[in-house]
Amino acid sequence: MATAVFHQALGTAQSHQHLQNSGSHLEFGNASLKLISKGFKVDIGLSRRGSYSSWKKKFGLIQALASQTSVVQPVSYPPNNSSDELRKKSSEAALILIRHGESLWNEKNLFTGCVDVPLTKKGVEEAIEAGKRISNIPVDMIYTSALIRAQMTAMLAMTQHRRKKVPIILHNENEQAREWSQIFSEDTKKQSIPVVTASQLNERMYGELQGLNKQETADRFGKEKVHEWRRSYDIPPPNGESLEMCAERAVAYFKDHIEPQLLSGKNVMIAAHGNSLRSIIMYLDKLTSQEVINLELSTGIPMLYILKGGKFIRRGSPPGPTEAGVYAYTRSLALYRQKLDDMLR
Numbered sequence: 001m002a003t004a005v006f007h008q009a010l011g012t013a014q015s016h017q018h019l020q021n022s023g024s025h026l027e028f029g030n031a032s033l034k035l036i037s038k039g040f041k042v043d044i045g046l047s048r049r050g051s052y053s054s055w056k057k058k059f060g061l062i063q064a065l066a067s068q069t070s071v072v073q074p075v076s077y078p079p080n081n082s083s084d085e086l087r088k089k090s091s092e093a094a095l096i097l098i099r100h101g102e103s104l105w106n107e108k109n110l111f112t113g114c115v116d117v118p119l120t121k122k123g124v125e126e127a128i129e130a131g132k133r134i135s136n137i138p139v140d141m142i143y144t145s146a147l148i149r150a151q152m153t154a155m156l157a158m159t160q161h162r163r164k165k166v167p168i169i170l171h172n173e174n175e176q177a178r179e180w181s182q183i184f185s186e187d188t189k190k191q192s193i194p195v196v197t198a199s200q201l202n203e204r205m206y207g208e209l210q211g212l213n214k215q216e217t218a219d220r221f222g223k224e225k226v227h228e229w230r231r232s233y234d235i236p237p238p239n240g241e242s243l244e245m246c247a248e249r250a251v252a253y254f255k256d257h258i259e260p261q262l263l264s265g266k267n268v269m270i271a272a273h274g275n276s277l278r279s280i281i282m283y284l285d286k287l288t289s290q291e292v293i294n295l296e297l298s299t300g301i302p303m304l305y306i307l308k309g310g311k312f313i314r315r316g317s318p319p320g321p322t323e324a325g326v327y328a329y330t331r332s333l334a335l336y337r338q339k340l341d342d343m344l345r
């Protein structure tokens with residue numbers, strides 16, 4: 001039954017067997033990625049071609065976009081034959097990383113780790129702003145941590161997306177949760193984006209520092225000690241996780257669950273945390289443990305990567321939805337943007 005297939009497609013996203021291809025492709029332009037240790041800026045201009053005038057053409061575009069959003073494709077990983085290898089080399093996908101907006105404990109300067117704290121008003125605004133920056137970039141799948149600040153960020157960002165698909169959290173915790181969250185309309189499913197939540201993407205567990213004020217802790221234990229707990233690679237805070245331990249689970253999750261979706265051509269957004277994202281960036285950019293400890297991520301700033309020819313290419317942080325250059329990173333992104341413009345005109 002088609003419904004069962006769809007639900008299965010959504011439901012197995014976490015086990016990377018089948019996936020709903022709920023999206024089309026993307027666009028792009030000016031970008032300035034801001035990694036504090038390795039900042040750089042990419043500006044690529046792209047002149048838009050003339051728009052289609054007839055409604056027939058518009059209708060054709062809508063159909064083309066719709067058809068890109070309805071395919072249920074098998075995803076296997078690691079590639080086990082030559083056609084998988086070929087797909088890996090030829091497919092292209094966008095990966096957006098967003099650290100959550102400011103949380104109530106960021107505001108109070110408290111160690112947060114795995115404590116589940118929501119966003120402040122400023123954090124909500126940051127998430128909306130992040131959404132505007134990526135509003136023309138295709139998103140087929142969303143991954144967030146299990147923590148509300150990352151989930152709020154993903155959902156608020158998607159309220160700004162021009163494609164207006166509905167992000168829907170998958171509930172796979174038990175059979176009943178799967179059963180009771182089924183969708184019985186194929187059209188509705190095509191207008192949805194599966195959202196997978198995973199505790200492996202959580203912030204590093206800060207052990208006995210969780211809930212303590214960062215400044216007071218530095219005053220008590222010394223600035224150097226606290227800096228070592230916060231920014232060394234392999235020294236954990238008391239009874240907590242080091243960055244290395246956090247990277248072990250976050251990168252394993254990325255490789256096992258997210259990379260296969262990208263390799264199959266899905267465009268993915270990840271909303272997560274300072275340290276789980278630093279871990280993933282360390283993997284994507286092949287940073288050394290020395291380099292990653294100098295990497296700081298701002299709250300609510302989206303960062304874009306393109307997976308092409310099996311390689312991740314860092315494209316910076318889209319500065320805004322309107323800069324023409326933002327849509328010129330790849331041909332398929334530019335095409336997506338153009339189709340979106342024509343469709344929504």
Ligand SMILES: O=C(O)[C@@H](CO)OP(=O)(O)O
Pocket residue numbers: 106110111112113114203206230274275
């Ligand atoms: O408190 C935390 O959970 C993290 C992120 O806010 O702090 P740090 O800056 O030490 O990584």
